[in-house]
Amino acid sequence: MSSFLLERRRAGILMPLFSLPGKYGIGSFSKEAREFVRFLKEAGQSYWQILPMGPTGYGDSPYQSFSTFAGNPYFIDLDTLAEEGLLLEEELSDLSFSDSEEHVDYGKLYSIRFTVLEKAVKRFLEKLDLDTASSGSAEHGEAKKYSKENCEKEKEAYSAFLSENAHWLPSYAEFMAKKLPYSADFHKVCQYFFIKQWKSLKDYANSLGIKIIGDIPIYVSLDSSDVLDHPSLFQLKENGEPSAVAGCPPDAFAENGQLWGNPLYAWEKHEEEGYSWWISRIRHCFSLYDIVRIDHFRGFDEYFSIPYGDENAKRGHWEVGPGMKLFRAVEQALGKKEVIAEDLGYVTESVKKLVSDSGFPGMKLLEFAFDSRESGDYRPNTWTKNTVCYTGTHDNQVLKDWFLEILPEDREMAAEYSGKSVEELLEMDYVDFFIKMTLDSVSNTAIIPMQDYLHKGKEARINTPSKLGNNWSYRFSKKDFSGDMAEKIRKMTEESGRLS
Numbered sequence: 001m002s003s004f005l006l007e008r009r010r011a012g013i014l015m016p017l018f019s020l021p022g023k024y025g026i027g028s029f030s031k032e033a034r035e036f037v038r039f040l041k042e043a044g045q046s047y048w049q050i051l052p053m054g055p056t057g058y059g060d061s062p063y064q065s066f067s068t069f070a071g072n073p074y075f076i077d078l079d080t081l082a083e084e085g086l087l088l089e090e091e092l093s094d095l096s097f098s099d100s101e102e103h104v105d106y107g108k109l110y111s112i113r114f115t116v117l118e119k120a121v122k123r124f125l126e127k128l129d130l131d132t133a134s135s136g137s138a139e140h141g142e143a144k145k146y147s148k149e150n151c152e153k154e155k156e157a158y159s160a161f162l163s164e165n166a167h168w169l170p171s172y173a174e175f176m177a178k179k180l181p182y183s184a185d186f187h188k189v190c191q192y193f194f195i196k197q198w199k200s201l202k203d204y205a206n207s208l209g210i211k212i213i214g215d216i217p218i219y220v221s222l223d224s225s226d227v228l229d230h231p232s233l234f235q236l237k238e239n240g241e242p243s244a245v246a247g248c249p250p251d252a253f254a255e256n257g258q259l260w261g262n263p264l265y266a267w268e269k270h271e272e273e274g275y276s277w278w279i280s281r282i283r284h285c286f287s288l289y290d291i292v293r294i295d296h297f298r299g300f301d302e303y304f305s306i307p308y309g310d311e312n313a314k315r316g317h318w319e320v321g322p323g324m325k326l327f328r329a330v331e332q333a334l335g336k337k338e339v340i341a342e343d344l345g346y347v348t349e350s351v352k353k354l355v356s357d358s359g360f361p362g363m364k365l366l367e368f369a370f371d372s373r374e375s376g377d378y379r380p381n382t383w384t385k386n387t388v389c390y391t392g393t394h395d396n397q398v399l400k401d402w403f404l405e406i407l408p409e410d411r412e413m414a415a416e417y418s419g420k421s422v423e424e425l426l427e428m429d430y431v432d433f434f435i436k437m438t439l440d441s442v443s444n445t446a447i448i449p450m451q452d453y454l455h456k457g458k459e460a461r462i463n464t465p466s467k468l469g470n471n472w473s474y475r476f477s478k479k480d481f482s483g484d485m486a487e488k489i490r491k492m493t494e495e496s497g498r499l500s
Contacts (some may be wrong), residue, residue: 005046005211005291005338006361006388006445011498012047012213013040013489014393015450016062016462018104021478025097025113026104029197030077032478034204039481041208046500048205049213049293049447051394051462053198055176060106060472061463063217063295064262066176067170067225069284074109080197085146086120086127098382102459104473117184121189127193128155161192161220167280168225175225198288208291209500212291213447214342214461216281218296219246219262221439227263233270233277234263244305246311252373257306257313258466264305264488267322273324275329282330286337297341297362298351325425327358340388345367361445364389366438367396370414372407379417380441389443391435391452394462399431399452401461431455432492446498453489454480 020027020036027033052316054065055072081087097112098105127146128170146154159428159453169191173184180187202212220226222242227234235243248258270277285292299321306316330337341355343362364387369378383389391399403411403425414423418433425433431452439446451460454476463471493499 004336006340007386008046008250009444009498010046010500011388011439011446011448011493011496012045012049012211012445013043013450013453014049014390015476016051016394017471018051018052018472019462019475021101021476021480024078024092024095025109026074027475028075028077029201030079033077033201035478036481037201037205037208037210039486040205040210040481041500042486044493044499045210045489046498047211047213047291047445047447050215052215052217053288056106057221059468060104062215062472063384064221065217065224066179066221067168067172068216068220068281069165070172070191070225071192071198073194074113075198076117076190076193077197078116078120081120081193086123087116091119098417101477102475104475106473114180114182117190117193120193121186124154124189124193125185127151128158157196158189158192161195162188165191168284169227169391171229172225175218175228202288211290212288213291213293214285215293215295216285216296217262218299219260219264222261222263230277233266233273235266236263242299242308245308246299247304247306247316248315248345249304249316255468257304257316259306259310259313264319271322271325275326278326279333280332282337283334286334290337291340293342295339295342297305297343297355297360298345298347301348301351323354324357359386361386361388363387364441364443365392365396366390366434367392367399367402370406370410370417372410372413380437383441383443385442385444387443388445388447388449389438389441390449391438392449394449395465398449398458398460399434399454400452400455401458403430403434436492439492439498446496450476450480453485 015036016027017033018027020030020032022028022030022032037048052062052065053071053075054062054067055070056062057064057066078087078092082089082092095112097108117205128151131148169185171189173187174179176187177184205212231240237243242263245263246260246262246264248254264332282292301321301323302318303321304313304316305319306313339358339360341358341360341362343351343355344365364378364383366380366389368374369380371378392402396402397405403414411422418425418437435448435452438448460474462474
């Protein structure tokens with residue numbers, strides 16, 4: 001297994017979809033998304049890395065989704081639906097999705113967004129009914145009248161969508177219909193809107209030379225249609241409860257470890273079925289993204305098993321994962337695919353071997369390079385070409401705060417490596433200094449969070465692991481994506497030999 005795009009010396013920006021600016025409370029597949037793509041092009045970037053796009057539940061984490069195949073209806077652009085005649089302008093005016101342009105208000109989104117989408121879905125289904133569509137809709141206001149040809153074309157596209165996604169969509173729609181006061185057909189049409197708009201945005205990005213790096217969690221949520229559909233593929237008791245759940249052991253960062261709560265895979269059953277579920281999952285991912293980052297890659301080598309019902313991860317133990325058997329099955333079915341292995345944290349020799357055998361590039365974080373609690377050596381001079389380097393990820397402090405808040409001995413370590421004193425670093429533009437250190441590294445691919453280029457502070461942090469509240473909500477403003485900022489990023493990218 002090997003990479004193609006990721007073998008070139010290039011750069012990209014990490015920014016979640018929900019962090020885009022826009023007028024409906026959350027970033028979406030809107031004109032602002034296309035403006036950001038043009039910003040990336042102007043800035044000489046090759047990649048836009050996003051977070052998982054699945055429908056979220058309690059805690060709003062994109063890593064805990066109701067389905068590994070479905071898309072989040074929050075990302076559907078309402079203006080696009082209005083342009084298609086599925087919503088009326090007056091239905092979108094005076095809607096308050098959030099009290100702040102800087103943060104997503106998921107509570108308000110939940111209470112308002114679906115009622116608006118319901119209107120669009122009803123008009124869409126009427127559009128598929130040729131006689132009704134040609135005369136317009138009276139029940140929901142005067143909607144756009146469609147030609148018979150237009151209706152037939154939409155009907156064929158929707159029928160093809162239902163057929164292509166028949167392996168997961170019906171059960172997901174029924175699963176969600178039991179959670180929300182909306183029909184299964186409502187959820188099917190929302191997924192059609194999602195896929196149609198996302199693929200249009202991705203095609204636009206690709207046309208400008210921007211590739212999309214998607215992100216999938218290794219695990220699925222217990223409260224998901226995936227577990228309901230395929231209980232035999234997970235470690236469950238007869239009553240449907242997990243026998244054990246996922247997490248991480250105690251370490252210098254978390255004395256009680258991390259208790260994620262996801263059901264663990266019954267890998268023996270996956271192997272019996274030729275890893276067909278995983279093949280289907282990865283195939284779906286590559287219908288959405290150009291490159292896929294798999295979170296917690298070490299779990300394929302060994303996974304941490306915690307007894308279900310425990311309050312923390314202290315009693316957990318390691319179990320053997322599928323290793324290369326899974327990836328050989330995927331490659332045999334799908335061919336060589338470009339994958340980024342998130343191999344951060346405690347990495348054993350067997351994990352290193354799995355990453356090496358797969359050929360996938362692993363990850364390197366500058367913020368881990370000068371952490372005395374880390375057992376490994378993450379300093380940039382130890383990085384190799386077949387890696388993807390970052391200043392930090394969505395789970396880390398923004399670079400500006402990181403250097404101010406790390407231990408004094410860690411600041412000294414960073415200063416010594418840099419050939420400067422701590423005082424010199426604090427007096428200079430240390431944020432750009434460390435970005436440049438990352439970009440100048442030997443790693444083929446460098447991805448920088450947008451917060452770091454903008455020198456944002458702690459208010460812009462995306463997620464603080466193991467802490468509920470104030471996560472997954474930060475949003476940028478239009479002024480953040482200025483021509484001057486694009487020029488600055490382009491210059492840094494060119495100086496490091498990564499210009500697209």
